[in-house]
Amino acid sequence: MRGLRPLLCAAALALAWSPARAADTLVQFSTLDALIHGVYDGPFTFSQIGRYGDFGLGTFNGLDGEMVGLDGVFYRIGVDGTAHVVDGATRSPFAVVTFFHPAKTVPLHGIGSLAALEEVLDRETGSPNLFYAIRIRGAFAKVAARSVVRQQPPYQPLTMVVKGQAVFALDSIHGTLVGFRCPPYVRGINVPGYHLHFLSDDHRHGGHILDCAIADGVAEIETLDTFRMFLPRDAAFLDADLSAHDEEAVRKVEKMAAPWK
Numbered sequence: 001m002r003g004l005r006p007l008l009c010a011a012a013l014a015l016a017w018s019p020a021r022a023a024d025t026l027v028q029f030s031t032l033d034a035l036i037h038g039v040y041d042g043p044f045t046f047s048q049i050g051r052y053g054d055f056g057l058g059t060f061n062g063l064d065g066e067m068v069g070l071d072g073v074f075y076r077i078g079v080d081g082t083a084h085v086v087d088g089a090t091r092s093p094f095a096v097v098t099f100f101h102p103a104k105t106v107p108l109h110g111i112g113s114l115a116a117l118e119e120v121l122d123r124e125t126g127s128p129n130l131f132y133a134i135r136i137r138g139a140f141a142k143v144a145a146r147s148v149v150r151q152q153p154p155y156q157p158l159t160m161v162v163k164g165q166a167v168f169a170l171d172s173i174h175g176t177l178v179g180f181r182c183p184p185y186v187r188g189i190n191v192p193g194y195h196l197h198f199l200s201d202d203h204r205h206g207g208h209i210l211d212c213a214i215a216d217g218v219a220e221i222e223t224l225d226t227f228r229m230f231l232p233r234d235a236a237f238l239d240a241d242l243s244a245h246d247e248e249a250v251r252k253v254e255k256m257a258a259p260w261k
Contacts, residue, residue: 022228023099024101024222024224024225024226025098025099025224025226025227025228026096026097026098026131026133026180026226026227026228027052027053027096027097027228027229027230028189028190028227028228028229028230029042029044029049029058029093029094029095029096029229029230030042030044030093030094030095030229030230030232030237031094031188031189031190031229031231031242032094032188032189032190032250033188033189033242033245033246034093034094034232034237034240034242035059035093035094035158036157036158036159036246036249036250036253037157037158037240037241037242038155038156038157038158038240039093039155039232039236039240040059040061040062040063040151040155041061041062041091041093041234042061042091042092042093042094042232042234042237043091043232043233043234044091044092044093044095044230044232045088045089045090045091045092046074046086046088046089046090046091046092047088049074049092049095049097050069050072050074050088050097052098052228053069053098053099053100054069054071054072054097054099054100055069055070055071055097055098055099055100055133055135055178056069056095056096056097056098056178056180057069057095057096057178057179057180057195057196057197058092058094058095058096058097059092059093059094059095060076060086060090060091060092060093061090061091061092061093062150062151062152063093063148063150063151063155063158063161064076064078064150064151065077065079065148065150066145066146066147066148066206066207066208067086067092067197068178068197068198068199068206069095069097069178070176070178070199073085074086074090075203075206076090077145077147077197077199077205077206077207077208078147079147079148079149079150079166080147080166081145081147081166081168081170081205081206081207082205083199083200083203083204083205083206085203093232096190096195098222098224100133100135100222101222102133102135102220102221103221103222103223104124104220104221104222105218105219105220105221106120106121106124106218106219106220106221107217107218107219108120108136108138108214108216108217108218108219109214109215109216110214110215111212111213111214111217112213113213114194114196114209114210114211114212117212117214118193118194121134121181121194121219121221124219124221125181125221125223126223128183128184129183129185130223130224131180131181131182131183131223131225131227132180132221132222132223132224133179133180133221133222133224134177134178134179134180134181134194134196134219134220134222135176135177135178135219135220136176136177136196136214136217136218136219136220137175137176137217137218137220138174138175138214138215138216138217138218139172139173139174139214139215139216139217140170140172140173140174140175140198140213140214140215140217141171141172141213141214141215142169142170142171142211142212142213143168143169143170143171143173143175143198143209143211143212143213144167144168144170144209144210144211144212145167145168145170145197145198145205145206145207145208145209145210146162146165146166146168146207146208147165147168147207147208148161148162148164148166149161149164149166157249158249158253159252159253162252162253167210168205168207170198170200170205173200173201173205174200174201175198175200175201175205175206176198176199176201177196177197177198177209177212178196178197178198178199179194179195179196179209180194180195180224181193182195187245187247187250188242188245189229191254192250195254196208196209197209198212
């Protein structure tokens with residue numbers, strides 16, 4: 001713990017004072033494993049998070065819905081699948097953001113599934129050892145998205161929470177996928193591979209993507225070669241046992257398939 005405290009103090013100081021608009025930088029608040037183990041309350045406000053990115057995803061204290069950050073606005077997707085803008089005082093236990101400046105554009109036509117989309121993106125992103133920010137705008141034939149019910153202490157692990165997730169089937173909808181592809185060596189810190197959230201063009205619906213089909217759209221990609229992380233200093237995080245990583249738990253939480261309805 002002695003070795004960890006200087007790092008945490010430095011992170012807190014950096015959050016308070018460092019300039020925000022570093023180019024090609026992925027900025028993360030807390031870790032995926034902390035979230036999986038039930039650390040659902042964090043100190044990070046969206047006023048703070050917004051200083052480090054205008055594009056991203058995450059969640060809210062109490063695991064109160066899925067977060068989408070798009071064009072500098074942060075939205076909460078509630079358990080009913082509806083989207084609402086959050087204020088700067090709202091807090092998050094886990095968020096990932098960047099200032100999005102795409103360098104590559106890829107047309108998409110007739111993409112029948114999330115797996116098929118990932119195959120296309122794999123060809124276009126290049127090395128698996130870097131981070132990528134991905135924005136996909138277009139006409140979606142189908143979207144399967146999810147959110148979860150706000151939790152109350154004592155918190156259950158995330159693998160238990162998602163058993164009661166609400167899944168929304170959205171047909172013939174225009175919208176945007178917001179997300180990242182992370183390298184395999186971030187296990188425990190973030191999700192290796194793709195993590196995508198959805199927001200409809202009318203900003204009324206969305207969620208964590210489980211599957212999708214794209215009739216026509218455009219993928220925009222930015223390569224991110226710098227990674228920065230801020231850690232909480234509250235008792236829940238400091239006392240959590242994060243010594244082991246459960247790959248199966250990540251699969252259940254992030255990659256759970258959903259049948260079309």
